[in-house]
Amino acid sequence: MITARGLTKRYGTTTAVDGLSFTARPGVVTGFLGPNGAGKSTTMRMVLGLERPTAGTVTVDGQRYADLRAPLRSVGAMLDARSVHPGRTAHRHLLALARTHAIPRSRVEEVIGLTGLEAVAGRRVKGFSLGMAQRLGIAAALLGDPATVVLDEPVNGLDPDGVLWVRQLVRDLAGQGRTVFLSSHLMHELALCADRVVVVGRGRLLADASVPELLERSRGAGLVRVRTTGPDALAQALRRSGAEVTAQPDGALHVRGTSAEQVGAVAGRVGVTVLELAAETGSLEAAYLELTGGSVEYRAGAR
Numbered sequence: 001m002i003t004a005r006g007l008t009k010r011y012g013t014t015t016a017v018d019g020l021s022f023t024a025r026p027g028v029v030t031g032f033l034g035p036n037g038a039g040k041s042t043t044m045r046m047v048l049g050l051e052r053p054t055a056g057t058v059t060v061d062g063q064r065y066a067d068l069r070a071p072l073r074s075v076g077a078m079l080d081a082r083s084v085h086p087g088r089t090a091h092r093h094l095l096a097l098a099r100t101h102a103i104p105r106s107r108v109e110e111v112i113g114l115t116g117l118e119a120v121a122g123r124r125v126k127g128f129s130l131g132m133a134q135r136l137g138i139a140a141a142l143l144g145d146p147a148t149v150v151l152d153e154p155v156n157g158l159d160p161d162g163v164l165w166v167r168q169l170v171r172d173l174a175g176q177g178r179t180v181f182l183s184s185h186l187m188h189e190l191a192l193c194a195d196r197v198v199v200v201g202r203g204r205l206l207a208d209a210s211v212p213e214l215l216e217r218s219r220g221a222g223l224v225r226v227r228t229t230g231p232d233a234l235a236q237a238l239r240r241s242g243a244e245v246t247a248q249p250d251g252a253l254h255v256r257g258t259s260a261e262q263v264g265a266v267a268g269r270v271g272v273t274v275l276e277l278a279a280e281t282g283s284l285e286a287a288y289l290e291l292t293g294g295s296v297e298y299r300a301g302a303r
């Protein structure tokens, strides 16, 4: 479990992380989402003891990273897949890491199998594609069989097969009861594999919610679209019942402040035939854009 409380990091006048509080729980994939420069990597580096918070705390299973007796066994991480000695083979890299924690050689073979690296384990890392390097990074993260796994942008640069593999892997890791914390700047990517999403912008917490909760907050949520043989009569009746109605160019009505069932019932009372009736759900992208709209660090000037 990862617990951040009032976590803050300042670099000179830049506040990269600003009073962030959240919890990533066991058995759950927690997505960490935000535009570029939102403070995701800085937060992850603080979780892993690579940066000291300016204020606040972050712990793994109640302990600061620096106080963990065997960190690789508590928390496995992939922050930068390319930060491996290029002259080493994948196998030697994993073996060297394993030795620092008295992890047996058999576990090295196991994680090579788990990440599908068997065919390339004897090759030097400098010849690796980004996809292979990501797999090696994930193999290293899993080496100590940790209860918590932290992955920074794990699908970045992967081909479609690799993306599917990472999604299934993180689901499996959470299914085994592990805490999985992974960052992305793509909402739709996290929607496919995360249970909860912690959204940040300019270092601040914007939302900490389940994926369905985020959908509900979106502008599209709560909208009912209806097309009938008598739009004017229906619009009048709906307005009288307190709903907000806007006529659409194709003759349909967009109705807010009521449910699809109620719209159907009112249409029945008015005596018009329903040709189409649908409750629109919000889109995650819309929810995300609404949340982060004011906190994007760089925005294209032209529309």
Ligand SMILES: Nc1ncnc2c1ncn2[C@@H]1O[C@H](COP(=O)(O)OP(=O)(O)OP(=O)(O)O)[C@@H](O)[C@H]1O
Residues within 6 Å of the ligand: 011, 014, 015, 016, 034, 035, 036, 037, 038, 039, 040, 041, 042, 043, 185
């Ligand atoms: N070592 C550093 N020194 C100075 N400023 C930094 C440092 N590390 C990060 N920052 C700044 O802190 C802010 C947050 O950066 P961070 O890399 O944590 O964001 P991010 O959400 O991971 O973004 P990205 O998706 O682009 O990696 C940015 O404005 C960045 O320029």
